[in-house]
């Protein structure tokens with residue numbers, strides 16, 4: 297995040313100085329925004345940067361315990377520079393949060409600079425190879441030029457000048473990383489399903505027909521139900537990430553030309569796609585672990601590590617709930633635009649046809665299911681706006697009415713995101729398989745249908761509310777879904793092999809290409825320090841005295 301922020305928040309002159317140093321690793325930096333007391337609410341950050349025109353420096357301070365920076369990766373022991381997000385004061389006025397480049401350690405000795413308090417935050421659920429740190433300042437001075445001045449400037453005399461065309465331009469790095477995280481979610485989920493599918497082809501358990509041999513667990517319908525949605529979701533996330541990256545690049549190009557019109561839609565999209573992709577990836581990686589039974593619980597399976605790593609992505613760079621609420625703000629505005637007969641931006645354009653007051657006729661084709669997901673999102677949005685307005689009519693302020701409606705707002709944003717993801721999944725497959733063989737197309741279509749049927753069956757309650765789907769339609773869809781799992785089964789191992797992940801990347805005794813699961817589990821077990829000696833010292837120190845009654 298250090299380098300992208302240098303690129304996105306510095307003037308060309310600042311970039312010319314800082315970027316070569318960072319890219320050559322002459323300096324190592326991190327992004328220190330979150331504090332002990334505030335992560336989500338950026339406007340509530342407490343670290344201060346007060347401009348002193350006498351010395352042309354900013355004085356950095358951490359006025360409270362809760363103002364200590366907390367979490368930044370590599371901050372504890374590795375980095376010598378930081379981007380610090382702090383409340384900017386000049387001429388006695390607070391201008392809100394701004395980013396600053398702050399040297400925290402000596403470039404030769406690596407000692408913390410006087411006035412800098414830095415350390416490690418301690419062990420975490422995962423991410424333990426990153427020395428996430430804390431950081432506080434005591435009247436620590438940095439040169440005026442170290443304020444990142446692309447979007448706002450403080451002149452030598454302390455005059456504050458706003459440059460950016462958009463009020464949230466300083467949040468740019470977060471948008472960029474949210475876009476990257478969709479890809480990260482796809483990649484890690486692909487790893488987990490490669491491990492779980494390969495293992496399920498090796499693992500044999502139970503014999504449904506008592507005379508026959510034991511089945512590969514991958515042959516069980518319930519196992520296919522657990523795993524094939526993971527493969528389909530990895531594809532859906534990968535294709536959505538490609539699409540989102542293009543949307544991001546187009547918006548960035550427009551911003552460079554001075555046009556910020558598409559930024560709100562990019563923010564709404566990157567927020568909900570980051571939220572849903574990281575949440576889906578984390579829960580499906582856990583599902584892959586379940587699918588591997590006891591051996592999935594071994595660290596040597598690679599799955600606990602993957603889960604611990606990915607579940608953090610649901611929180612960092614904007615918590616799941618918070619980001620969905622950002623998308624919900626955008627959706628409520630889109631609803632109002634429909635009411636006012638105004639045009640809508642592309643990803644919400646489906647809303648213009650949606651508020652008919654009638655249930656959408658159910659159509660179980662893939663296109664029909666996407667339309668049903670859109671109807672569901674529109675229906676939820678409409679009910680949410682009704683709740684919001686009812687609360688406003690009862691005399692509540694907008695903020696109070698909004699707060700009370702946030703559960704529904706999140707539901708509407710989640711449904712919208714699922715509709716967008718399904719639509720993108722379809723259009724990206726079509727775009728990318730124009731020249732593919734019929735068999736490749738067939739397999740990709742099967743996985744795509746698994747995704748649609750799975751989520752339709754997960755959301756039958758909502759579909760009953762907002763479409764004309766009947767009990768027999770649901771029954772028929774269930775049978776079709778179960779049939780599809782059997783069609784995919786013969787290709788399942790080939791499909792995960794096609795992710796093309798090397799054994800070194802998977803790092804799993806269960807998921808290696810050669811399938812030597814039991815040999816690898818045993819080899820990994822031999823590495824346990826407890827196997828280094830036949831009798832452990834604890835026997836002599838504790839067990840023997842206890843058994844002899846001498847403890």
Ligand SMILES: CCCCCCC/C=C/C(=O)SCCNC(=O)CCNC(=O)[C@H](O)C(C)(C)COP(=O)(O)OP(=O)(O)OC[C@H]1O[C@@H](n2cnc3c(N)ncnc32)[C@H](O)[C@@H]1OP(=O)(O)O
Pocket residue numbers: 297327329330335336337338339369464467468470471473476477480559560563612613614615618622625626
């Ligand atoms: C593969 C890479 C691995 C990288 C490892 C990364 C390790 C982790 C790093 C981190 O976690 S860094 C810290 C990240 N922190 C966060 O993400 C904090 C989350 N919080 C926020 O983003 C914001 O505080 C908020 C929730 C968006 C709210 O901000 P604020 O209070 O300032 O705004 P609002 O009043 O809610 O909204 C006003 C207005 O602004 C629009 N808006 C908000 N954010 C953006 C944005 N990024 N871009 C464009 N527009 C934005 C928002 O939609 C509102 O618009 P209107 O509705 O008023 O039109």
Ligand SMILES: Cc1cc2nc3c(=O)[nH]c(=O)nc-3n(C[C@H](O)[C@H](O)[C@H](O)COP(=O)(O)OP(=O)(O)OC[C@H]3O[C@@H](n4cnc5c(N)ncnc54)[C@H](O)[C@@H]3O)c2cc1C
Pocket residue numbers: 326327328329330333334335336337366367368369423428608611612613614615616617618
């Ligand atoms: C592994 C890891 C690495 C990180 N790396 C960095 C880094 O490099 N740099 C950095 O600056 N930060 C980093 N962070 C911090 C991270 O960005 C924050 O933890 C994250 O943004 C969530 O903020 P929070 O911790 O304040 O959670 P909180 O906001 O305190 O969330 C707690 C709960 O309150 C809920 N909540 C909060 N506000 C509202 C609201 N308005 N409405 C409804 N519910 C609400 C949340 O949904 C959540 O359920 C990292 C975090 C982790 C876990």
